[in-house]
Amino acid sequence: MAAYEALCQAWEANRIDELGFVHDEEQPVQVFEGTKLAVAYDALSEIAAFAFAQLAPLLRRGQPVLENNEDAQQLGRATLALLTINGNNYAAWRYRLGLMHSHPDILPPERELALTEALLRKHPKSTLGWSHRRACLQLIHDRTELGAEAERGSAMAADWLTDEVLATEWTLIERLADEYPKNYYAWSYRHWLAAVVALHPDANRRRRQILADLQRTHVFAATHLSDYSAYHHEYTLWQLIIAKDKVLSRELAHLEECRGRVELLIQRRDLYPGHAALEEHIVRLQAWLATLPDAGDLISESEATSPVPAE
Template identity: 30%
Template sequence: MAEDTGRCADLLAQILSKSLASIELLPGDMDAWSSAGLTPEMPFLLQEGNLGVPVKLLMKLYVSASRTFPACLIAYRTSSSITSAKPLASASTILILTNPAHQTALNARKRLVADSLLDPHSELELTAHILTASKDHAKQSTLWDHRRWLLRSIYATSSDFTFRAPPPRGWSCDRSRHPSMPPAVIERELALALRACEMYPRNYHAWTYRHDIFETVLRMLDDENCDESQKATLIAIVEAEVEQIVTWIDRHVSDYTAVQHLCSVVLAFGTTQASKESQQCMHKRSIPLVDPDVLIRHAMSLLQSYPEHETLARYLQLALKIFPPPPELKARTEMLLRACGRSRQSAP
């Protein structure tokens, strides 16, 4: 039995070391998926790069990997080499797939990356698949932190950079948190974070990660070395973000973290020089970056449609606090908030 478990663990680690399209944790054991072609020789579902791992089998492999991992770690610390790195990478892969909060395993993988014995780009791909392998995996803050570390390891951070103006409240001044990433990478990270938010409702850690990505965008726009072409591309990402999150809130009216993120992005980017430049190509579209009152009217519209949702009342209150409106609009919002408050109090 132990021999079979060890063989399955080696096979899974080998598969996970390859480039995959996705990873999904399947309910049940191997027998529950025999109709899909799973056998003792191949107990995992692998089709066109999409890997399915039965959860009960994975738990058995986790126990096995937990037993071998300490010895692998000691061996690697004693003599860091390709030979000692391979079993450590294999055991830690199974550990973090089963338990993405396994800090010791993640630290071991950081060491392998730092020693150039584990490709950081491959590690980014693996962690993306693990974060979207299940609902519970999507909310693991430890794995999101690991991904932040990988991005800082791959993409340079300007050590002599300082903001020309203090960032808005809630935005970091820490240079070490702001790697300079290509726009395609920024868009990839945003897509991953939103996928995790779809899997786990009101995913605070994924929204925080999304905020961190826009801290990078804010830093890059404020960098004197950022040329006009780069600025235009980054501004387009910001504009797309605002429109996308407005739509997201329309479909997720209880997601207050999304509300906070939207207001925060409009606050930060609606007041930058970059945003002023972008107004010339917006053709006077009514968007929040140009006219923050659009957020207030958006919150009012949703609250009128769903007066029972306290999150929407908080959305409107937050927008009013950050973006003080004209007196006439403010008076209308106060009337609406009072009416909705009475409606919620009288609800059974």
């Protein structure tokens, strides 16, 4: 019980941004510099057992029954303790999601977003953790931007996904993808962000954010030649930027940029042979570009659809 209480208090009293397990027989839980949480290996089983004991009375046929705020706080503490130990605990993530919706005063999405970042840095390939982060952003969007009129789908493309929010998410994804290579779950989350950006009605903003994502992906791919997920994301971004841009001059420029990118990738492949992901990416881009009209066809099509000026 002592280790469990120490862990919960550490999370509640500090803005934890990093989590780790250590060998320490004297102190089960320690906080360094106010942001670094260390949990002793020897205390993990005790913490997990007590967390399950706290959780059991709240469960009725698999669903938590919360009669008051005290029960909600108990559920929040127990699930956080379990996720500290195992970032893929499905039940704990599901209960926290429900609690975030039903008791936002106890589990505010802004605080949950910061907590999710700390947990993902310890458990970077937790598909449920990335899904929960997505839910946090959606809830923040619903509450702060559209309120009661919030809708899913195209409404997700409102101004809530600012350049600053995107930069924060991209930085987290790139850091975890760098520390834990080929992190499919992190890139899938980034793919969702790109899909939301593509829904934005402002063409200039949409184009700017997709191009920024594309540039950062190029920088990442330059030092991660075997990361298939990064290449797949780049391919998706090229499709978005060319398909969404209806201005002929920019569409032509993007096509030329993409063809130039293929040439650069071919040079990189020849310089660093043996990377199957890079080779496959080149072939995919070449096959896709072959299906697109060339500059002459685009200009002819534009002239054919342009209104004839009155004499």
